[in-house]
Amino acid sequence: MKKTILSLMALGLIIGFAPSSFAAGDAPHAPHQHWHFDGITGQFDKAAMQRGLKVYREVCSACHSLKRVAYRNLVDLGYTEDQVKNIAVEYTVTDGPNEDGEMFDRPARPSDKFVSPYPNDKAAKALNNGALPPDLSLITKARHNGPNYLYAILTGYGEPEHGVELMEGQHWNKYMPGHVIAMAAPLSDGIVAYEDGTPETVSQYSKDVTNFLVWAADPYLETRKRTGIAVLIFLIVFSGVMYGVKKKIWKDIH
C-alpha cells in the first residue's frame, strides 16, 4: 500500500514537472492580437498595409528580400498605377545582357519583383554574422501562428533572462525558439514617419508591417473568404429548394 502511494506520488511529480521542464527552453506561444483580416468576413486594412509597406521599405528591406511580390501588386493596397510606377522607379534593377553582352542598371518597372538587398545568400550571411535574413514573402505562412508570431518577435526583445549568456551578434527575444535571435531589434519608436497621425511606436509599426506581410503571403485572402460566404449562402438556399422538391414529390406517398 505504502509502495503504491509512493509510486503514485512519484508519478504525480513527473506529470507535474514534465511540462514545465519541457517548456523551459521553449518560447511561449505568441499571444493573439486583434487582426482586421481575421474571421470569416475578415478584410484587409489598406491604411495599415500602406503604413506596413513604408516600414518594410524603410527598415526591413535593408536585410530582407520580398522576392515573390512585384511592384504592380501594390495596387491591391489602394495605390494607383502611377503611384506604383513612382515607387518602382526608386529601385534599381540589374538587367541584361545588352547587345554588347554587358549587364546594365535601370530603374525598376511595375512588373519587376521587389529588389533584394543582397546579390545572393552568401553575401547576405556574410553581412549578418553568418545568419541568413529569410525572404519575407511567405513568412506569415512559414511560421506557426504566423501573424501573431511575427508581431510577438518584433515586440519581444528584452534583457536576457538570468543565466543566459549571449554571444556576439546574438540578441534575447522572448518569442524566438531558444530565446536567441541573430536579428538586432529592428524597430524603435519614431523611426518611421507616418503622415496620417497614427502613433509612431514599435507596437504600431509591428502591427502594420504584419498586415502588409500577411497580404504579401496571401493576396487572395479576401476573395477566398467572399467565395466561401457565397458558397455557404448557395448551399443554404439550395438545401431549402431541395427540401421543397422532396416534399412535393413524396407528398402522396405515406
Ligand code: HEC
Ligand atoms: C540589419 C538586418 C535586419 C533588419 C533591418 C531586419 N532583419 Fe529580420 N532578420 C535578420 C536576420 C540576420 C535574421 C535571422 C535571425 C536568426 O536566424 O536568428 C532575421 C530574421 C527575421 C525573421 C525570422 C525569425 C524566425 O522565426 O526565424 C523575421 C520574421 C524577421 N527577421 C522580420 C523582420 C522584419 C519584419 C523587419 C523589419 C521591421 C526586419 N526583420 C528587419 C536581419 C534583419
